[in-house]
Amino acid sequence: MSALTMNVDFGAKIPVDRGIEEIGAVEPTVAPAKEKKMEKTATVPLDPGTPFAEKLAGFGRAVLPPLLGMLVLLGIWYIATMKGGSIPGPLKTWDAAAVLFADPFYQNGPNDQGIGWNILSSLQRVGIGFGFAALVGIPLGFILGRSAFLAAMVNPIISLLRPVSPLAWLPIGLLVFQRADPAATYTIFICSIWPMIMNTAQGVQRVPQDYLNVARVLALSEWKVVTKILLPAVLPYILTGIRLSIGTAWLVIVAAEMLTGGVGIGFWVWDEWNNLKVEHIIIAIFVIGIVGLILEQSLILLAKKLTKESS
Amino acid sequence: MEKFVQVQTVGQTFETKKGKFVALRDINLTIKKGEFIALIGHSGCGKSTLLNLIAGLTKPTDGVLLLEDREIAGPGPERAVVFQNHSLLPWLTCFENVYLAVERVFGTKESKQKLRDRTAAAISLVGLDHASSKYPNEISGGMKQRVGIARALSMEPKVLLMDEPFGALDALTRAKLQDELMRICETTKATTVMVTHDVDEAVLLSDKIVMMTNGPAATIGEILEVNLPRPRHRLTLAHDPDYIGYRAAVLEFLYEKQAHVEKQAA
Numbered sequence A: 001m002s003a004l005t006m007n008v009d010f011g012a013k014i015p016v017d018r019g020i021e022e023i024g025a026v027e028p029t030v031a032p033a034k035e036k037k038m039e040k041t042a043t044v045p046l047d048p049g050t051p052f053a054e055k056l057a058g059f060g061r062a063v064l065p066p067l068l069g070m071l072v073l074l075g076i077w078y079i080a081t082m083k084g085g086s087i088p089g090p091l092k093t094w095d096a097a098a099v100l101f102a103d104p105f106y107q108n109g110p111n112d113q114g115i116g117w118n119i120l121s122s123l124q125r126v127g128i129g130f131g132f133a134a135l136v137g138i139p140l141g142f143i144l145g146r147s148a149f150l151a152a153m154v155n156p157i158i159s160l161l162r163p164v165s166p167l168a169w170l171p172i173g174l175l176v177f178q179r180a181d182p183a184a185t186y187t188i189f190i191c192s193i194w195p196m197i198m199n200t201a202q203g204v205q206r207v208p209q210d211y212l213n214v215a216r217v218l219a220l221s222e223w224k225v226v227t228k229i230l231l232p233a234v235l236p237y238i239l240t241g242i243r244l245s246i247g248t249a250w251l252v253i254v255a256a257e258m259l260t261g262g263v264g265i266g267f268w269v270w271d272e273w274n275n276l277k278v279e280h281i282i283i284a285i286f287v288i289g290i291v292g293l294i295l296e297q298s299l300i301l302l303a304k305k306l307t308k309e310s311s
Numbered sequence B: 001m002e003k004f005v006q007v008q009t010v011g012q013t014f015e016t017k018k019g020k021f022v023a024l025r026d027i028n029l030t031i032k033k034g035e036f037i038a039l040i041g042h043s044g045c046g047k048s049t050l051l052n053l054i055a056g057l058t059k060p061t062d063g064v065l066l067l068e069d070r071e072i073a074g075p076g077p078e079r080a081v082v083f084q085n086h087s088l089l090p091w092l093t094c095f096e097n098v099y100l101a102v103e104r105v106f107g108t109k110e111s112k113q114k115l116r117d118r119t120a121a122a123i124s125l126v127g128l129d130h131a132s133s134k135y136p137n138e139i140s141g142g143m144k145q146r147v148g149i150a151r152a153l154s155m156e157p158k159v160l161l162m163d164e165p166f167g168a169l170d171a172l173t174r175a176k177l178q179d180e181l182m183r184i185c186e187t188t189k190a191t192t193v194m195v196t197h198d199v200d201e202a203v204l205l206s207d208k209i210v211m212m213t214n215g216p217a218a219t220i221g222e223i224l225e226v227n228l229p230r231p232r233h234r235l236t237l238a239h240d241p242d243y244i245g246y247r248a249a250v251l252e253f254l255y256e257k258q259a260h261v262e263k264q265a266a
Helices: A002-011 A013-026 A031-046 A051-080 A090-102 A115-146 A148-161 A166-177 A180-205 A209-218 A222-260 A265-274 A278-310 B047-055 B094-106 B112-125 B141-154 B171-188 B199-205 B241-257 B260-265
Strands: B005-016 B019-031 B036-040 B062-067 B079-082 B159-163 B191-196 B208-212 B220-225
Touching (some): A090 A278, A115 A180, A148 A180, A166 A222, A209 B079, A222 A265, B005 B047, B047 B159, B047 B191, B094 B112, B141 B171, B171 B199, B208 B241
Parallel strands (some): B036 B208, B079 B159
Antiparallel strands (some): B208 B220
16 A cells, blocks of 8 residues: 555656657657657668667667657756746856866865765765664564554554654754754654555565465474565565655755755755855756666666565 | 374364354364375365364364374474465575475484485475476476475475365376376375365375365265275276276266255356
8 A cells, every 4th residue: 555655756757757748749849850760760670680770779769768858858948048037048057067066075164065065965864864764664564564463553653644744853853853964864764764664564464375374384483484484575565665765765855954954965955045046956956856866766776686586 | 003194073163254154064084194185075165274274274163183193283394285376485496495394394403415405305306306496487387386395295294285286287287297296105105185176186196085065064075985006097097997986976976966066156
C-alpha cells in the first residue's frame, strides 16, 4: 500500500513529460527535424548489413527525444524572457553559471561560500538524517512486520504523523537541539523514516509463506532465518523505502535550510533572493534537480544490481 | 519396524469466519519403515492437510501423531518436505539451497568439506551436477523440483513428505522424475508419504494407496495394498493385469464411490 501511494509522487513526473512533448509538437521550428529523424530510423531495419547504422538509430531513439525536450524548454525560456523583465534569459544564466562554477569552493566567511560547499553541506545533512532514519526505520519495520500486535499498536500513530509536513517538526527540532544545523538534519530524519518503516514492514509481511515453511521444516535458527530468508526477501522493499525516502529528503532539505539558514543549497537560494540575483536562483533550481536525479538514479541502479544478484 | 509413523484418531478443525470447518476426522494410519505411501483423493479432501500434520507444520485438534513412538510436536528436519511449488530460495544457487539444509542437520558434527560433499552427492543423486551453481530462475520447473527433492533427501530424513511434487510438470518430465524417484527410494530406502491426484503415479510408486473420502470432514475411505514386484517399469506394467486391476480399483473409488464431489463443485 505505502509503496504504491508513495509512488504517485514520482508518477507525477509523467504528465509533465507529456506536456513538454505536446508543446514540442506545436513548436514549428523543431517538429520537422524530429520527423526527418524518424524517417531515417524507420528505413534502417530494411537494410540488413548495417549494424552500425542500427546502433546509431537506437542511440538516436534513446537520446534524441530527451535532448529535444530540453531544447524546447530552453526555447520557451528564451522566448519568454526575450523582452527583458525580472527573470533572466538562458544566456545570462549560462554566463552567471560559468562564473559560479569557475570557483565552486571559495570561502568568504560563514554566509558567503561557493556553491560546491552549499551543495555538499546539504548533502551531508541529508546523509546524516537519512542514515539515522535507516538505522532506526529498517529494524523498526522488521519488528512491525514480524509482530502483528506491535503493528496494530504503532500503525495508527504512523498514519497520524506521516501526512504531517516535516517542516512542522522544525520548531520542535530547534527547541530540542537549540541549534539550526541539527534541527534541519532532524527534519530529514523525520521525513525519511516513514517510507522506510512502512516499506520494510510491508516487505516482511509479504515474505512468501513457502519460504517460511522451508525455514520451519529445516528448523533454522532465528539468525539464519533473518540472514538467509527475511533479509534477501525484504531487500527490494527496503530499497524502495530508501529510494522514496531520499527523494523526499532532498525535497525537504531545501525548504528546511531556507528556514534555518547557515550553509546549504536551500539557504543559498534564499540568500540569492535577498541579493536579487535571480539567475543564481535559476541555477540553484537546475542544480537541485540534477543532484536529486543523480541520487535517485544511483539508487535505482543499486537496487537493480542487488536484486539481480539475489533473484 | 512395523509402526514407524502412527496417526491415531486425528481430526483437524479450522476456525473460519463462518464458524468451525471440519477438514479431517478419525484418521487412523500406520506406516512401516521404508514404505511408500500415496495419499489420493479429490481436491479439497484434506490430503495436504494430513501431510502438513505429519510434517508438524500444523497441529491436530484431535488425536495424536507419532514418529518412532514419539509425538510429532512441530516441524523438523527428520521429516523433510518437498513442497508443491519447489520453494527454493531464489537468491541462493541450487548448491546453496541444498547446503542450507545440509548445514542445518550435520553442521555441528561434520567438517565444511564433508558438508560440501554431502551437498554435491545429493545434487548428483537427482542428476543435476551441471546445474549446481545455477540460480533457481535459470533452470526449468522439473529441475527445480529435483533440487527440492535433493534438498529433502540431503537431510537424510526419517520420513520424506511430498506434496504433489510433480503436479505442476508436463507429462514427460513427470514420468522421468517418477522413475528417478523410484530409483532414489530404492537406494535410500526412504519412508515416503506422497500426496497426489494422479492415479497412475499412485499405483506405479506406492506400496500402499490411502484413498480419502470427500471433504468436508474427510477421512480415510480405503487403503489399497499394491503388491507389485520392484523394480517396476512403467512400460511392462502397462499390460500387467495386476497393475490394471489396482488402477481400476482406485478409479472406481474416486469416480463411483466418491463421485459426488464433482456435482458439488459444478
